[in-house]
Structures are given as C-alpha cells and as structure tokens.
Amino acid sequence: MPKSISSYETLEKFAQDSLGTNRSQSELYNFRLFECPDCGPAPFILTMQHYKSLFPEHFHGKILAQCGTCDKCQKLFLEAPHMNIEAGESRPSTPGRQEILRCVCGNNAFAVAFCCRYATGDKEAHTDAAIFVGQCPQCGKCRVFVGID
16 A cells, blocks of 8 residues: 655645746646545556547546545546547547556555646636646655646
C-alpha cells in the first residue's frame, strides 16, 4: 500500500508554478485535490488511455484512477479526440495505447490534483490553462500529467 502525503502544499505550489499563476494580478487559480469518495484523500494508481487523434501533440483519451487504499475506480478526466465528421471519422471504441503512470522512483501511486488558471479582465474570468498534477508519496516528486490549453 502506498504511503500517504501529510501536506499537499508542495503539490499546490508545483501546480501554480507550472501554470505560471504568479505572473499577473489579473490571474486567479483554483486548485482541487482529488479524493476517493469512500476514503477521502488517498494516493491513486493512474491509467492513461490514449486515443488516436488528428492532433497527436495533444492528449486525447481518459485518465482512470484506482484508489490505493480501497481499490475503487473512477474516471478523472476525459478529453475527446478532435473528429472530422464530414470525413466520416468517429471516436474509437478502445484506446490506441494504455499506460499505468509511474514515478521515476518506481512507485505507481500519486496524490492527484487539478489546477486551473483563470484570466480576468474587463469581462468575466475565463479558463486560460489547466493541468493535472501528481505527487509521489514515496519520494515526494511532483509531475504534470496532462496540460490543457
């Protein structure tokens, strides 16, 4: 069973720094830690399912999370591939590639969070960028899993 993380401040700071949220007073951010509905804050074993896309430089697929404490699974993220309906393209029913994410230390469970940067101005705030981040409970290293523009 993976270790737990006693404080998520490091992960939140990493997410903010990765988004560059401290660059301007007109930017706000929202940090949300993912929790198991049964266990609360827990490390998750993450599986990324990649779908083929017209834009291979962007992530298109699903991120599935399995609680490291109770094994309950949930979908954290879904990014549908860009499709060309006129050309008859449709979303594949199975992923093109699947991977279980691992830390450089070999651990396969992470504290996982979503962080959004909002740009504000004369009008309403809008999402400028967002990322899914994780922190390894074994070694404490943080990483970005997926960035969304």
